[in-house]
Amino acid sequence: MVNINLKNVYKKYDNADKYSVTDFNIDIKDKEFIVFVGPSGCGKSTTLRMIAGLEDITEGDLLIGDKKMNDVPSKDRGIAMVFQNYALYPHMTVYDNMAFALKLKKYDKKDIDQRVNNAAEILGLTDYLNRKPAALSGGQRQRVALGRAIVRDAEVFLMDEPLSNLDAKLRVQMRTEIAKLHKRLKTTTIYVTHDQTEAMTMADRIVIMKDGFVQQIGSPMDVYNKP
Numbered sequence: 326m327v328n329i330n331l332k333n334v335y336k337k338y339d340n341a342d343k344y345s346v347t348d349f350n351i352d353i354k355d356k357e358f359i360v361f362v363g364p365s366g367c368g369k370s371t372t373l374r375m376i377a378g379l380e381d382i383t384e385g386d387l388l389i390g391d392k393k394m395n396d397v398p399s400k401d402r403g404i405a406m407v408f409q410n411y412a413l414y415p416h417m418t419v420y421d422n423m424a425f426a427l428k429l430k431k432y433d434k435k436d437i438d439q440r441v442n443n444a445a446e447i448l449g450l451t452d453y454l455n456r457k458p459a460a461l462s463g464g465q466r467q468r469v470a471l472g473r474a475i476v477r478d479a480e481v482f483l484m485d486e487p488l489s490n491l492d493a494k495l496r497v498q499m500r501t502e503i504a505k506l507h508k509r510l511k512t513t514t515i516y517v518t519h520d521q522t523e524a525m526t527m528a529d530r531i532v533i534m535k536d537g538f539v540q541q542i543g544s545p546m547d548v549y550n551k552p
């Protein structure tokens with residue numbers, strides 16, 4: 326069971342004169358798919374990065390699975406991340422790209438093999454494991470990036486505009502794939518985007534942000550179909 330709780334969370338960057346995130350409160354349920362949406366600069370990434378442990382929380386508390394995480398290092402938070410700039414290692418095969426982090430962590434070979442093959446099967450990459458990124462399509466590369474997160478077997482997925490580098494058609498396709506992936510893996514997921522349609526089609530609940538403030542939290546119906 327991995328719920329995520331933000332309690333009165335604020336962020337002010339050291340060199341900034343105002344808060345980038347102000348009084349963010351949310352109780353994210355186990356297995357929920359939450360989308361943060363809002364214009365560029367509204368604080369979506371900052372919030373996600375605080376949850377990931379890539380930025381300090383200035384004030385307030387972050388709980389993951391009821392454990393206070395403010396001071397827990399990123400790698401011990403039980404999360405997997407997918408970013409917009411998913412830089413794959415160009416000299417490594419698809420298999421090695423997915424296996425790399427697990428090798429560093431000294432997982433045993435059999436376990437790595439199982440995880441990579443499982444992720445490849447889920448993502449339709451089984452026939453591409455020996456290819457290098459340059460020999461893949463944009464969509465396949467994005468799947469490898471997802472694969473690197475899946476092999477971690479984390480219960481929490483954090484995604485920051487993972488589709489924004491893809492063309493419109495592929496974006497729509499990958500959107501559906503990520504939604505399916507979520508149904509299958511049942512991770513608690515936070516997905517950041519500036520694209521309302523993406524938010525509407527994927528989210529259990531949407532958090533609308535503006536200028537560092539949470540404006541509204543609700544289901545896609547609640548948020549976009551108000552009379």
Ligand code: ADP
Pocket residue numbers: 338340341345363364365366367368369370371372
């Ligand atoms: P979004 O993800 O919604 O585009 P961000 O979280 O990236 O927004 O940014 C929120 C605000 O914080 C913006 O005003 C941005 O300029 C500022 N900001 C982001 N990163 C830093 C940083 N490293 N140092 C100072 N200010 C930052």
Ligand code: ADP
Pocket residue numbers: 399400404405406407426427429430473474477
């Ligand atoms: P480790 O996670 O064992 O520290 P890695 O090389 O996998 O080693 O990652 C280095 C850092 O980057 C860690 O802080 C890790 O949490 C983070 N990181 C890299 N890729 C991912 C990913 N796909 N999901 C989650 N965290 C990642």
